[in-house]
Amino acid sequence: MLRTLVRRLGAQAAQGVRGYASEAAPKKSGAASFKPDYDAVRKAVEDLLESNEDYDDGSYGPVLVRLAWHTSGTFDKNTNTGGSNGATMRFLPESNWGANAGLAVARDLLEPVKQKYPWISYSDLWTLAGATAIEAMGGPHIPWRPGRSDYAPQNFVALPDGRLPDGDKDAKHVRDIFYRMGFNDQEIVALCGAHTLGRCHDDRSGFVGPWTNAPTTFSNLYFVELTENKWHKKKWKGPLQYEDKSGQLMMLNTDMWLLWDKKFKPYVQQYAKDEEAFFKDFAAAFSKLLELGVPFPEGSAAASPTPNK
Numbered sequence: 001m002l003r004t005l006v007r008r009l010g011a012q013a014a015q016g017v018r019g020y021a022s023e024a025a026p027k028k029s030g031a032a033s034f035k036p037d038y039d040a041v042r043k044a045v046e047d048l049l050e051s052n053e054d055y056d057d058g059s060y061g062p063v064l065v066r067l068a069w070h071t072s073g074t075f076d077k078n079t080n081t082g083g084s085n086g087a088t089m090r091f092l093p094e095s096n097w098g099a100n101a102g103l104a105v106a107r108d109l110l111e112p113v114k115q116k117y118p119w120i121s122y123s124d125l126w127t128l129a130g131a132t133a134i135e136a137m138g139g140p141h142i143p144w145r146p147g148r149s150d151y152a153p154q155n156f157v158a159l160p161d162g163r164l165p166d167g168d169k170d171a172k173h174v175r176d177i178f179y180r181m182g183f184n185d186q187e188i189v190a191l192c193g194a195h196t197l198g199r200c201h202d203d204r205s206g207f208v209g210p211w212t213n214a215p216t217t218f219s220n221l222y223f224v225e226l227t228e229n230k231w232h233k234k235k236w237k238g239p240l241q242y243e244d245k246s247g248q249l250m251m252l253n254t255d256m257w258l259l260w261d262k263k264f265k266p267y268v269q270q271y272a273k274d275e276e277a278f279f280k281d282f283a284a285a286f287s288k289l290l291e292l293g294v295p296f297p298e299g300s301a302a303a304s305p306t307p308n309k
């Protein structure tokens with residue numbers, strides 16, 4: 001029964017992979033002198049960020065950060081499954097999960113970079129693109145190292161849906177999801193500070209609006225808004241979300257729970273006051289997120305090919 005299921009999912013996976021470049025390993029000829037240039041990949045990603053001024057708030061940065069997070073946030077420490085290794089979001093059913101709605105934009109955006117630098121795995125590319133976007137939008141340096149590989153469609157086992165968080169749920173749900181990945185309360189709050197970027201789209205998640213008035217700049221503004229603004233339930237037919245008096249800014253129920261929960265709240269308050277602490281904690285937690293479940297060679301510490309400038 002299990003075997004049939006795996007086979008069926010494998011077949012779906014093969015459908016889901018259509019349209020992506022084949023898994024090209026670094027060319028063997030001249031392999032001795034081949035040195036992957038990750039800085040060139042970073043540069044190619046940076047060039048894409050503001051390549052379309054009509055897209056959202058003028059930057060693809062936020063959706064690239066969401067791709068890096070969703071490809072990594074499937075990790076389950078108890079079964080050691082999920083995570084960025086394998087880039088399984090290329091395949092059905094994960095590519096079609098409701099939680100991943102809209103991420104085809106980010107995956108397709110990166111496709112020309114993959115074509116130009118075929119030696120990089122999708123899993124390294126997607127995570128490096130997220131780290132690059134954070135830095136390019138004014139955020140901290142994110143320690144990143146290569147080493148992820150892509151599963152061939154026939155070798156991959158589909159993950160169960162439901163590993164990513166739902167915005168209309170409470171603190172227990174948030175803890176269930178992030179503890180499963182191996183994060184603690186402080187890391188959870190730091191990571192959710194990424195909502196300083198980007199916006200919700202009604203045709204993706206069903207929610208609408210940005211969390212801050214500067215959604216293409218990485219800052220601690222999300223925590224400032226959360227603590228200093230006044231939030232009330234939005235009156236509409238859509239899913240439960242909160243809005244401020246202006247009606248321009250929003251918070252998800254899970255965002256509000258960071259403020260309402262006694263153990264989360266001190267970190268929200270700290271990060272609202274101290275951007276440096278937020279940057280430091282975010283960089284550590286985001287780097288950890290991108291590495292969950294990746295079988296790096298022993299002894300290779302997280303390090304970026306582009307050191308902090």
Ligand code: HEM
Pocket residue numbers: 062063065066069102165166167168174191192194195197198199200201202204205206207252254286
């Ligand atoms: C309780 C945890 C979380 C929940 C429930 C949640 C939920 C959501 C939802 C519903 C959206 C809107 C998607 C859309 O309509 O386009 C969103 C966007 C976003 N999320 Fe989260 N998220 C969570 C944690 C995180 C984390 C940990 C990160 C990164 C470290 C992150 C980064 C982002 C970014 C950057 C966007 C904006 C994407 C864009 O503008 O296209 N989120 N999130």
